[in-house]
Amino acid sequence: MALLRSYVSGGWHTPAGKDTVGVPVHDAVTGEEVARVSSSGIDMAAVLDYGRTVGGPALRSLTFHQRSALLKALASQLREHRDELYALSARTGATLGDSKFDIDGGIGTLFGYSSKGKRELPNDTVYVEGDVEQLSKGGSFVGQHVLTSLHGVAIQINAFNFPVWGPLEKFAPAFLAGVPSLIKPASQTAYLTARLVELIVESGLLPEGSLQLVCGSVGDLLDHVTPQDVVSFTGSASTAQKLRAHPAIVRNSVRFNAEADSLNLSILGPDAKPGTAEFDLYVKQLVTEMTVKAGQKCTAIRRAFVPSELIDDVARAASERLAKVTVGNPANSEVRMGALASLEQREEVRRSLKALMDVGTVVFGDPERVDVVDADSNDTARGSFMSPVLLRVDDTDRDEPHQVEAFGPVSTLLPYTSAEQVIALAAKGEGSLVGSIVTGDAAFAREIVLGVAPWHGRLLVLDADNAKESTGHGSPLPPLVHGGPGRAGGGEELGGVRGVLHHMQRTAVQASPTVLSAVTGRWVAGAPRSEGVHPFRKSLAELSIGDSVVAGPRQVTLADIEHFAEFTGDTFYAHTDEAAAKANPLFGGIVAHGYLVVSFAAGLFVSPEPGPVLANYGLENLRFLTPVKAGDELTVTLTAKQITPRENADYGEVRWDADVTNSDGDSVAKYDVLTLVSKRDPAPEQR
Numbered sequence: 001m002a003l004l005r006s007y008v009s010g011g012w013h014t015p016a017g018k019d020t021v022g023v024p025v026h027d028a029v030t031g032e033e034v035a036r037v038s039s040s041g042i043d044m045a046a047v048l049d050y051g052r053t054v055g056g057p058a059l060r061s062l063t064f065h066q067r068s069a070l071l072k073a074l075a076s077q078l079r080e081h082r083d084e085l086y087a088l089s090a091r092t093g094a095t096l097g098d099s100k101f102d103i104d105g106g107i108g109t110l111f112g113y114s115s116k117g118k119r120e121l122p123n124d125t126v127y128v129e130g131d132v133e134q135l136s137k138g139g140s141f142v143g144q145h146v147l148t149s150l151h152g153v154a155i156q157i158n159a160f161n162f163p164v165w166g167p168l169e170k171f172a173p174a175f176l177a178g179v180p181s182l183i184k185p186a187s188q189t190a191y192l193t194a195r196l197v198e199l200i201v202e203s204g205l206l207p208e209g210s211l212q213l214v215c216g217s218v219g220d221l222l223d224h225v226t227p228q229d230v231v232s233f234t235g236s237a238s239t240a241q242k243l244r245a246h247p248a249i250v251r252n253s254v255r256f257n258a259e260a261d262s263l264n265l266s267i268l269g270p271d272a273k274p275g276t277a278e279f280d281l282y283v284k285q286l287v288t289e290m291t292v293k294a295g296q297k298c299t300a301i302r303r304a305f306v307p308s309e310l311i312d313d314v315a316r317a318a319s320e321r322l323a324k325v326t327v328g329n330p331a332n333s334e335v336r337m338g339a340l341a342s343l344e345q346r347e348e349v350r351r352s353l354k355a356l357m358d359v360g361t362v363v364f365g366d367p368e369r370v371d372v373v374d375a376d377s378n379d380t381a382r383g384s385f386m387s388p389v390l391l392r393v394d395d396t397d398r399d400e401p402h403q404v405e406a407f408g409p410v411s412t413l414l415p416y417t418s419a420e421q422v423i424a425l426a427a428k429g430e431g432s433l434v435g436s437i438v439t440g441d442a443a444f445a446r447e448i449v450l451g452v453a454p455w456h457g458r459l460l461v462l463d464a465d466n467a468k469e470s471t472g473h474g475s476p477l478p479p480l481v482h483g484g485p486g487r488a489g490g491g492e493e494l495g496g497v498r499g500v501l502h503h504m505q506r507t508a509v510q511a512s513p514t515v516l517s518a519v520t521g522r523w524v525a526g527a528p529r530s531e532g533v534h535p536f537r538k539s540l541a542e543l544s545i546g547d548s549v550v551a552g553p554r555q556v557t558l559a560d561i562e563h564f565a566e567f568t569g570d571t572f573y574a575h576t577d578e579a580a581a582k583a584n585p586l587f588g589g590i591v592a593h594g595y596l597v598v599s600f601a602a603g604l605f606v607s608p609e610p611g612p613v614l615a616n617y618g619l620e621n622l623r624f625l626t627p628v629k630a631g632d633e634l635t636v637t638l639t640a641k642q643i644t645p646r647e648n649a650d651y652g653e654v655r656w657d658a659d660v661t662n663s664d665g666d667s668v669a670k671y672d673v674l675t676l677v678s679k680r681d682p683a684p685e686q687r
Helices: 044-060 064-079 082-092 096-120 165-177 187-203 237-244 247-251 277-295 308-322 343-357 377-382 419-427 442-455 497-501 513-520 558-568 578-583 594-605
Strands: 006-008 011-013 023-026 033-037 127-134 142-149 154-157 181-184 211-213 230-235 255-260 265-268 303-307 361-364 389-392 410-416 432-438 456-462 504-511 548-555 613-624 633-645 651-661 667-678
Touching: 006 044, 006 187, 023 187, 033 187, 044 142, 044 181, 044 211, 064 082, 064 096, 064 165, 064 187, 082 096, 082 187, 096 165, 096 277, 096 497, 127 497, 142 513, 154 165, 165 181, 165 187, 165 230, 165 497, 187 211, 230 237, 237 255, 265 277, 265 419, 277 308, 277 410, 277 432, 277 456, 303 308, 303 419, 308 361, 308 389, 308 410, 343 389, 343 410, 410 419, 419 442, 432 442, 442 456, 497 504, 504 513, 548 594, 558 594, 594 613, 594 633, 594 651, 594 667, 633 667
Parallel strands: 154 181, 154 230, 181 211, 230 255, 265 303, 265 432, 303 410, 389 410, 432 456
Antiparallel strands: 006 011, 006 211, 023 033, 127 142, 142 504, 361 389, 548 633, 613 667, 633 651, 651 667
């Protein structure tokens, strides 16, 4: 059987040197050898150097939007090869549903981050965070946080259970951040990850050096990390602890993110009695989480908390559903649960089960025996099949159900008598990736969510209202964080833009408004403004940060206020009742509507003829600062604040700073105007 190749330093590497035999990897269903894995002959220091010197500069030269476009193109390319990946995934013991969960989920994450990058990040290489901080009274000294790409490599050490989704959910935010990735898959399922990387390399879409693959042992890889590198690990808590303490990681303060195993819980509310939608949802979700990927999910439900008076009902209902689960060859469409990833993994689950069975009883299943569908006798003997096992532990003070995780199709029922008790029991797990509360009682849900939140990275509250659209207990989503405190690793992955920023350095920049504008590419109040040709007459190619127009004054009359009130129906007393308005300590008399002020300001600064400005698509950060009374005169200053060209479009977005002042020079309203502007003037003769 051929050795799996690694993709390093710009080419495919076949193991060489003292270990050209490699470690055998077997089909989880038949026990046949699929491939051998070895990283022999790889110069790990050179691999990291290649990523830093070739991949890093190539990625950093692209804007967030350009990287987003590449992620979208890559996702589309991989989607065309799903059937091939499904077929290979079946050899890991996965059913078609399991494979889709892994493969489609990974591709969906690429699409998700592509969309996030385009919508929430600038078409630039620097990310500006938060508002400008005024550091002096006169406004000549200001500060702001900016984030820039780390000049290192994102080293991604993945677990065996998600050989496609696992690498892609780490790769996507790192790539979007401008940091090259080095993927190290778990050996048991490395052949699927290796084919994934082959497809990516064959696509030719990514800049050279932005993605590398090491199949086999990491060797001395971590000895060569620098302060600019990032290490992300998914696996056991014990391994995470060892890696976190690696001398080079500690010495160089390397960013280390761990997503480890945990005793995830699901809590049934006291209201969810048999016959309710929530009772059925709880049982269905419990069985699903036990059997999807044969329970080999870091998010699977391990502790199922049930009101003590309902635990017999749940045990009976769950057993009935589990009895309908067919275990066997994933090639059979009737099979609901395939094999564990390896015989070694099955034995590890059985060892953990013994500790749980010492303190509890088996409600369903036999750890040593299972009826296997559509597998011959050899497959049954050599395949890593196992029955789902549901246990019950009545002594909830025992440590075992809160400390021992059987990483397979195993869950434990635990009774509770009060919200306070179940919150305390949840904490005994010492940190989890996800928990769920299944209840139709919003007050109970609030008490539990706030009580267990400190110990969880994500919480799902499931009820009859959201059940049809809920993605379920065990589905991490790109916009939300995936990770958890304590035993769960203390890290965060995904989380939308948060995952991108993890791969960037946050730096506080203190400077004058002029310099800060130059650094951030955004106009800052106090920086120079340029007046002349009306900025609405300029195309995106001609417009510059700081281009401005000052328009006005326009007097606001009492007739204007009365007409606006009648025309819009906004007859709030501050605009229509002199006596009542005068009694208001904020106004002292009739004042103009805030939206009248904004409307007058638009009438002052808008250039009405057709031109580069295509549309106004919104206002942001609107604040009314000083009341406007009849007789006040308004002047508006509009300044180009941020320019964002759109990739693959003939227009872009311009954010304008609008400052409306009265005759005393006081700001009465401040806000951002958002417009779409052509990259080139469609009608230059109309200037």
